[in-house]
Amino acid sequence: MFATRLQAGNKLFLGMVLVLFACFIVSGCSVNAFKNLKVQVGASPIRVDGRHFQVFTVAALNTGEESVKLQFSSGMQFDFVVVSGDTEIWRWSHDKVATMMLTERNIARDELGIYSVVWDGGDFTHTQVPPGEYQVFAEILTKPKVATNKATFYWPGN
Numbered sequence: 001m002f003a004t005r006l007q008a009g010n011k012l013f014l015g016m017v018l019v020l021f022a023c024f025i026v027s028g029c030s031v032n033a034f035k036n037l038k039v040q041v042g043a044s045p046i047r048v049d050g051r052h053f054q055v056f057t058v059a060a061l062n063t064g065e066e067s068v069k070l071q072f073s074s075g076m077q078f079d080f081v082v083v084s085g086d087t088e089i090w091r092w093s094h095d096k097v098a099t100m101m102l103t104e105r106n107i108a109r110d111e112l113g114i115y116s117v118v119w120d121g122g123d124f125t126h127t128q129v130p131p132g133e134y135q136v137f138a139e140i141l142t143k144p145k146v147a148t149n150k151a152t153f154y155w156p157g158n
Contacts, residue, residue: 036064037107039146041080041138043153052156056080056092057116058138058148062107070105070142077105078115079139083150089134092117094124121158131157 038061046053058078062068070077082090107113115138121128135150 037062037068037146039138039140039148041136041148041151043136043151045153045156052121052158054119054121054136054153054155055116056119056136056138057114058140060107060113060140062109062111062113065109067106067108067111070107070140072103072105072141073143074100074103074141077103077141079141080117080119080136081139082119082134082136084129084132084134089123089129090119091124092119121155128158129155131155 040059040061042057042059044055044057046055058080076093080092081088105113119136123129132155133152134155135152137150138148140146
């Protein structure tokens with residue numbers, strides 16, 4: 001009877017180890033997956049019909065020999081944040097809803113993956129911010145989350 005309990009305990013332990021290993025493999029990207037992924041954010045002004053906009057783009061270049069698999073816990077794969085000093089002015093995802101499903105994106109060797117959004121100069125309350133210098137950074141919403149450095153841009157106002 002003792003031997004039966006010991007075998008059952010070993011099977012339970014082995015089962016837990018296998019589940020943890022599977023969760024590690026499936027749960028997201030490891031930090032090592034990003035060592036060859038070079039990520040940068042940019043801000044480009046555009047004027048249409050007398051109105052100013054900023055186009056924010058996050059670019060991820062795979063400089064490694066193998067493709068990089070990015071895994072996301074929802075349909076929202078990236079985010080952009082505008083700041084003034086330490087104050088968050090606007091966040092692209094602030095008023096967005098994402099589908100709750102696992103999604104993936106493979107970035108092949110030498111591929112440049114990009115995401116872009118447009119900002120109209122409004123803050124969280126949709127009030128236009130005053131002209132001035134601002135910064136933007138992007139986040140790729142994987143596990144672990146990858147954030148870019150900040151890019152400085154000038155907002156001329158509308």
